[in-house]
Amino acid sequence: MKKTFLLLLSLLCLPAFTGEFPIGIYALDPIGEGTYRAAANSGFNYVFYYVDILTAKERVSRLLDTSEKCGMKVALQVVRGKHILRDPEHLKKLRTAVREWKNHPALGMWYLFDEPSPELHERLLNIYKMLKTETPDIPVLLCLSWIKNYQVFKDCADILMPDLYPVKNQKFPDAPLNQFSHFVWDVKRLKKPVMPIAQIMSFVNYPKMVKVDPKSCREPNAQELRYFSFSVMTMDVCGIAYYSFWDIWRQYRFKSYFLKEAKPVFLEVREFAMAVDGMKFECHSKKIGTGYPPKFFCSSWQKDGRSQIVFVNNTSKPVEGEFQLERTLPSGSLSPWGQTRSVKATNLGSRLVLERVAPWEVLIWSCGK
Known part of the structure; x- marks a missing residue:
C-alpha cells in the first residue's frame, strides 16, 4: 500500500x-x-x-x-x-x-x-x-x-x-x-x-x-x-x-x-x-558569530531594487515594538511572503516596528519592485 x-x-x-x-x-x-x-x-x-x-x-x-x-x-x-x-x-x-x-x-x-x-x-x-x-x-x-x-x-x-x-x-x-x-x-x-x-x-x-x-x-x-x-x-x-x-x-x-x-x-x-538565488545577502541584526546570538535575527537579500527580508523571533516568548537594527534595511513597504501571516510591520530603515510576534515566529517579506 x-x-x-x-x-x-x-x-x-x-x-x-x-x-x-x-x-x-x-x-x-x-x-x-x-x-x-x-x-x-x-x-x-x-x-x-x-x-x-x-x-x-x-x-x-x-x-x-x-x-x-x-x-x-x-x-x-x-x-x-x-x-x-x-x-x-x-x-x-x-x-x-x-x-x-x-x-x-x-x-x-x-x-x-x-x-x-x-x-x-x-x-x-x-x-x-x-x-x-x-x-x-x-x-x-x-x-x-x-x-x-x-x-x-x-x-x-x-x-x-x-x-x-x-x-x-x-x-x-x-x-x-x-x-x-x-x-x-x-x-x-x-x-x-x-x-x-x-x-x-x-x-x-x-x-x-x-x-x-x-x-x-x-x-x-x-x-x-x-x-x-x-x-x-x-x-x-x-x-x-x-x-x-x-x-x-x-x-x-x-x-x-x-x-x-x-x-x-x-x-x-x-x-x-x-x-x-543570485541576490546579495546582508545581515541587519547582530554581526553573525559575535558573542551570544541576539534575541532576534534579521537579514535581507537584494538585487535590482527588489529584496526579500526575514525576521525571526529567537525566543520562546511573544515580542513586539521597535527593533533596532545594526544595518539599514532596503527601503519600501513590506509584503508578506510564503506562509508568513499578515502582521502590522513598519520599515523605518534603521528600525522595524512590529505588532505581536509569536514565539519562534518567522516573518518573511518582499520589498521593492
Missing part, C-alpha cells in the same frame, strides 16, 4: 529546482523511485544516505542511479564508522572506492564522517586531503556534534554541518529551539561555509538518548520547522539538511507528518532559495 501511494505521488511533479542551494534529506530509505520522487517533489535536491562504500557497492550503485533518475544529487558517505579507520590500509582502500564512484553524474558532494570525536582529527584530515587530490572540485562535508574542541575539524572539510535536535516531549513553545541556532552561530565563527542539519525526527526511535519517556516524544511542528530553517538562513548558510526520512517512515508518519506537517515548510524553503 505504501509503495502504491508513493508511486502515485511521484507523478505529481514539481518544476525542476535548478538552483545551487542544497536542501538535503537524511536516510532516504527505502531506495526506490517512489520514495525518491516523493522527496524530490517535497523540495529536496540532495540525498544523504548511510552506506559503506567499501562493502556495499550494489547499494551505492542503486543509491546513485535512483537519485540521478529522480533529479537529485547525492552526498556520498566516505567513512561509515570508526572500524574503517582502524584498518592500516584504510586510506588506500578508500582511494580505490573514491575512484570508482567519483565520475557518477549523481555525485554532488562527499560526506566524510558523522559526528567525529577529536582523536580522529589526523586520520580524517588525511582522508580529506586524499579527496581533494582525487576530486578537487567536489566539496567535502563533515557533520559535527556540539562537543568540546569540535573546532579542530575546521581543516577537515570544505563545508561544516552542525547538528543538534532540541525537540523532545516539550509542549510548544517550550522546546529550546535556540540551542540549534546557537550552535550554528558558533560554527559560523570558524569562517567556513556551513550547512546545518535540522531535526524532523522524534526521539521515540532513540530511547537511550533522552531522559524522558521516549513514547512521549514528538517531531517538530510546522512552526518549529520554519524556525529551524529560516533562523539559519539569516546566517547566510550554504544549504540545509533534515534528519531523517527513515525515522518518519518507520513510525508510519509519512502521510500524517511528512506530507501534511513538514512538506509545506520544505517547499517554502525551496521557493525562498530560488527567489533569493
Whole structure:
C-alpha cells in the first residue's frame, strides 16, 4: 500500500529546482523511485544516505542511479564508522572506492564522517586531503556534534554541518529551539561555509538518548520547522539538511507528518532559495558569530531594487515594538511572503516596528519592485 501511494505521488511533479542551494534529506530509505520522487517533489535536491562504500557497492550503485533518475544529487558517505579507520590500509582502500564512484553524474558532494570525536582529527584530515587530490572540485562535508574542541575539524572539510535536535516531549513553545541556532552561530565563527542539519525526527526511535519517556516524544511542528530553517538562513548558510526520512517512515508518519506537517515548510524553503538565488545577502541584526546570538535575527537579500527580508523571533516568548537594527534595511513597504501571516510591520530603515510576534515566529517579506 505504501509503495502504491508513493508511486502515485511521484507523478505529481514539481518544476525542476535548478538552483545551487542544497536542501538535503537524511536516510532516504527505502531506495526506490517512489520514495525518491516523493522527496524530490517535497523540495529536496540532495540525498544523504548511510552506506559503506567499501562493502556495499550494489547499494551505492542503486543509491546513485535512483537519485540521478529522480533529479537529485547525492552526498556520498566516505567513512561509515570508526572500524574503517582502524584498518592500516584504510586510506588506500578508500582511494580505490573514491575512484570508482567519483565520475557518477549523481555525485554532488562527499560526506566524510558523522559526528567525529577529536582523536580522529589526523586520520580524517588525511582522508580529506586524499579527496581533494582525487576530486578537487567536489566539496567535502563533515557533520559535527556540539562537543568540546569540535573546532579542530575546521581543516577537515570544505563545508561544516552542525547538528543538534532540541525537540523532545516539550509542549510548544517550550522546546529550546535556540540551542540549534546557537550552535550554528558558533560554527559560523570558524569562517567556513556551513550547512546545518535540522531535526524532523522524534526521539521515540532513540530511547537511550533522552531522559524522558521516549513514547512521549514528538517531531517538530510546522512552526518549529520554519524556525529551524529560516533562523539559519539569516546566517547566510550554504544549504540545509533534515534528519531523517527513515525515522518518519518507520513510525508510519509519512502521510500524517511528512506530507501534511513538514512538506509545506520544505517547499517554502525551496521557493525562498530560488527567489533569493543570485541576490546579495546582508545581515541587519547582530554581526553573525559575535558573542551570544541576539534575541532576534534579521537579514535581507537584494538585487535590482527588489529584496526579500526575514525576521525571526529567537525566543520562546511573544515580542513586539521597535527593533533596532545594526544595518539599514532596503527601503519600501513590506509584503508578506510564503506562509508568513499578515502582521502590522513598519520599515523605518534603521528600525522595524512590529505588532505581536509569536514565539519562534518567522516573518518573511518582499520589498521593492
